[in-house]
Amino acid sequence: MSELFAARTQMALSLGFHIVFAAVGMALPLMMLAAERQWLRRGDPDALELAKTWAKVTAVLFAIGAVSGTALSFELGLLWPTFMEFAGPLFGLAFTTEGFAFFIEAIFLGLYLYGWDRLSPRAHWLCGIPVAVSGAASGILVLSANSWMQTPAGFDLTPEGRVVNVDPLRAFFNPAYGLMALHSTLSVYQAVGFAAAGVYAYALLKGRRPARAAYDRRALGIAMALGGVTALLQPISGDLLAKQTARHQPAKLAAMEAQFETARGAPLRIGGWPDEAAGRTDYAIEIPGLLSFLATGDFDGEVKGLADIPRDEWPPVRVTHVAFQVMVGCGVLMAALAVWFGVAWWRDRRAGRDLARRRRLLRALVLAAPLGFVAIEAGWTVTEVGRQPWIVYGVMRTAEGVTPATGVPLTLTLFTLLYLGLALALVVLLRRLSRGEGGRGHTAGGRASAHAGGSRAGV
Amino acid sequence: MPAYEVVALVTLLAVVAYALLGGADFGGGVWDLFASGPRKEAQRRAIGAAMGPVWEANHVWLIFVIVVLFTAFPTAFRAMNVALFWPFHLVLVGIVLRGAAFAFRAHGREAAGVPVDWGRVFGAASVITPVLLGASLGALSSGRVRVTDGVVVQGGETAWLGLFPLAVGFLALAVCAYLAAVYITLETEGSLADDFRRKGLWAWFVGGVLSIGTLLLARSEAPRLWAALTTPPAGLVVVAGVLLAPASALALWRRRFLWARVFAAGQVVLLLAGWAMAQWPFLIYPDLTVADSAAPPATLHAVLWVVPIGMLLLIPSLWYLFAVFKGANPPAARDAARDDERSAGR
Secondary structure (H helix, E strand, O other): OOHHHHHHHHHHHHHHHHHHHHHHHHHHHHHHHHHHHHHHHHOOHHHHHHHHHHHHHHHHHHHHHHHHHHHHHHHHHHHOHHHHHHHHHHHHHHHHHHHHHHHHHHHHHHHHHHOOOOOOHHHHHHHHHHHHHHHHHHHHHHHHHHHHHHOOOOOEEOOOOOEEOOOHHHHHOOOOHHHHHHHHHHHHHHHHHHHHHHHHHHHHHHOOOHHHHHHHHHHHHHHHHHHHHHHHHHHHHHHHHHHHHHHHOHHHHHHHOOOOOOEEOOOEEEOOEEEOOOOEEEOOEEEOOHHHHHHHOOOOOEEOOHHHOOHHHOOOHHHHHHHHHHHHHHHHHHHHHHHHHHHHHHHHHHHOOOHHHOHHHHHHHHHHOOHHHHHHHHHHHHHHHOOOOEEEOOOEEHHHHOOOOOOHHHHHHHHHHHHHHHHHHHHHHHHHHHHOOOOOOOOOOHHHHHOOOOOOOOO | OOHHHHHHHHHHHHHHHHHHHHHHHHHHHHHHHOOOOOOHHHHHHHHHHHHOOOHHHHHHHHHHHHHHHHHHOHHHHHHHHHHOHHHHHHHHHHHHHHHHHHHHHHHOOOOOOOOOOHHHHHHHHHHHHHHHHHHHHHHHHOOOOEEEOOEEEEOOOOOOOOHHHHHHHHHHHHHHHHHHHHHHHOOOOHHHHHHHHHHHHHHHHHHHHHHHHHHHHHHHHOHHHHHHHOOOOHHHHHHHHHHHHHHHHHHHHOOOHHHHHHHHHHHHHHHHHHHHHHHOOEEEOOOEEOOOOOOOHHHHHHHHHHHHHHHHHHHHHHHHHHHHHHOOOOHHHHHHHHHHHHHHHO
């Protein structure tokens, strides 16, 4: 295994791992706040218990997110020291501002998690607001660093390769930033909303705890409010982002769509298996003209193909295309489910029926639980693999940024084992938490004592 | 004062904050591992209660230091990441395991029968990590890493594996343990506070021996650092530290726990200030000065705009956090008092 490939794999592993926990740390506090608010307003013990359960899950996952995020900030330098020497002064502002947002999030999460008995209910709820806000802010701020790597700005290069005219603000607000931040922020709320909805849909479907159906329904409602709305907005942000990518990173768009030839009236390919050597895509369903329309707003617009891009500047076409198909597929399914759920909820509400009786809908929600996270990982793969062979698009190649240190295959092995072990331990822990094993814990809601030792925690 | 000096000062202050706060959290892990005597479990609970609400915020200081380093001193950041490739990777394993283990243990207590002893993992990772961080600092101060045109030409992979760096590492560990024990005496009562007082006195003694040893080692292993530490201005700071050390131990001995906390923290501030003065103007001695490795002025100015604005949000928030959990009747003391009642009732 080459050092470069090992370094790319270790970075991918670390980011792919962190992204899940970062997403939960951004979105779950919002749901926890919504639940606590319902308790404050209506004194509903189910809502309080829900808030506490979600707080506990947030606590564990945020901790993993925090430490794996620390690992990332080191790994940027450990694996890509030359890149960081170049990029640090240019995109460092994104990380510095994110650092403060993360500080605020950690502080108020500490107050929220440990402050149930030390703060008034109102003060406690208010402490949750900075958690949700700065959680979102830290994700939005740090995305500027990623978008800078796609559309670098805020500096000039002299012919000898020296960096001059540094402007950190222009680097921060680089061209791709706004839409990328919107797209990724929506994706985390969508993913966490659908994942939680799947968990509670499962509980309702199993019906093993009829006394808690109201609790599960409330949880499902909050989760789908978040997941459903974002699932409907996401295609719009995705469309805008694709149009922008066509302008800024034509090679990436061509790889996403497996478009080998530059063409007017280019077709949209659904599915398919690109063959880089032969320069064609097999087994795809083609919708004539649609790619041109989506990329340029004109069915006859020109879409640049890979053939017009130097061969050594192609991203890995197959990975990019397939990941893009996976992301879009998940997104379409979730948007459809959001509509189905919305209509069902509205009709049941008018008719006074119980949503929990719609077993097909619940089953679909259970199956859809992982889709949001699959879409996040796939979409992130599109962004980063589609940027290759550049680490800074058009400016620095990934191979130029890598560490000269030998031994990356070893650290890759070390981190693979570490993250595998953690993931395994986490699954065991969350399963046990969800079954409420052990029967202890400080759930203060009225339900806790009524169901001593039974199925208590609601995850 | 040029902008890079101000940013360097900000970085130093963040390192001090991390040592005082994050360092004590590592120390908490050390005492978790070495919990002993009849009140073993009560000691662990007190540590968990003291750390729980604050450790994540304390940890962010390290992230802040790293981020400011790569934003403002990119050349030095590149070189240290190449030279310290291994210790930094191991630090990461330590940080990830410690945080995960603490969270699993704290919030997963209901999950009965978890097959891994997370307490042990938490303790062991808390011991190893500060040693590695200290050794990294020692390597960068003693001329074991040589850099030409930003490229590490000597000391890659093994720079931290020397007598002096490892001595600094173990000194860092002793300091963390001392801070934790001293802090926690204020958050516990009765016999439990006495347990930590005893642990603190031990850590003070070991730390004292290690700091004398490290200083003497510097004479041969890091002669420039030694020379700077033994002449003003860094020398004056060292003298102040030497005067403060017995004061903090005496306060701990006489159960003046608040004074012990103030003096112990003061010692750490002096230790790091003395090191920084002796190290000045180098980030990586002897090839990279602060000025050489500084980012373009526009970036430094941006950092100097962002930091005060961020601090305006951060400092009141931190104050509130510590006021709620470290003010009167902190949770650790409450739990301990409950334990004492329980054992008295038995």
